[in-house]
Amino acid sequence: MVAYDLAEGKETGLISWARAKSPWILHFNTGSCNGCDIELVASLSPRFDLERFGILQKGSPRHADVLVATGPVTRQAKNRLLRIYEQMPSPKSVIAIGSCATSGAPFNGSYNVYEGVDNVIPVDVYISGCPPKPEAIIHGLLTLIQNWGKKQRQQ
């Protein structure tokens, strides 16, 4: 399973441009303490305004391109995370926000978490911090978008 199959080599320049200019995110809380969620919401708010880059938050997984997961994946959230990932249409990426989503952080070795999103689904970008600043989240999203472009230029 690959995180995104942009590398099929079928896309023209127009489509990769369009993809890089309008990544729509879907936010899913996989057992976070709401710290990272608040920071993500703050980066969508007027002060940081992610819509400058064409990024919109969508409610339905069918409309989204980027799954933004926050929190160590609890046993309860694992199946839902998998299901939401499977529901998204194909060129899709995953971002793990916060230390918990990256490695499980304080919950490492705990009996009821999976210690990071990448133990359940493939992750493209990790943003560390507890919680990461909105600047860090914006940087992570833009890094993801730039890497889409690089992957295609290599093809």
Add this chain to the structure above:
Amino acid sequence: MVPQEIVTLLQVFLFPGFLFLFCLAFFSDWMDRKLVAKFQNRYGPLYTGPKGILQPVADFFKLLAKEDIIPIAADKTVFSVVPMLVLALSMTPLFLIPMIDYSALIWFEGDLIVIMFITTLVIVAMFMGAWASTNRFSTIGGMRVGLQMLGYEIPMTIAMIGPAISSKSLSVSGIVQSQAVGIWYVITQPLGFAVALICLLAHLQRVPFDVPEAESEIVAGWLVEFSGKKLALLKLSKNFELVLAGSLLVSLFLGGPLGFWLPHPSVYFFLKLIVCIFILSNLRALFARFRIDQVLEGAWKYLTPLALLQIILVVI
């Protein structure tokens, strides 16, 4: 001398036709997003083209290139036909509206009724799409689409009949021509204008009346299962609906492409359309969402009597 057939073809495909309408739809979407962002003290789309003006184009092409998922449980034929149907139905009435001249590309006596009929058909198609996708959220959204139509349809029709009675013509072009010699109907029928504006907001499913796609309660409402190409077509048709609502208001109440000193009538039409889209976006940024029962109650208790009062005033 260019033959008449070629001129007509160019008109259908280029200037007031398809290409122009696509540009207008994308432009209105961009303006809407940018205005709402300004109201919320944000920038809005900024880096896609100059001032982000290509943002709707980027969204459209991205969605076209995405995977197209059809749920196993969905009614596959209806589910695939509905986006095209909605797009075609929302684009057709725009050809009946006079944009660059006092008469539209196609016009006949009674095209106002055709426009009203097609706006109802769009709602029926939306309901079918919601029902065919067999998702619990989209089913609720579809029911709400139908219920909301029961509320706003009648006052909208009555409010639009007002200019038709005043000008003694049932075609949009005739109404525009009668405003060329008389006064704009927004001055003689302000109540009708207000009712039509509110009902068109409900028809567009925009924020005070976005019950059918209420994002915080039923995810994305009737749109929830549509992805990829289908979502792109549906979003485009929503933009066409916005343009249609604006241009209906412009031609029925604001005098259509009429003006005094600018060189071409389409410039006037465009300016008035921008004003109408500004009003619609303005309301979107200012209000919270009504509940579905509040929408129906308001439509039947207040909008319908007001529209009837306007008709009575017009007839007297």
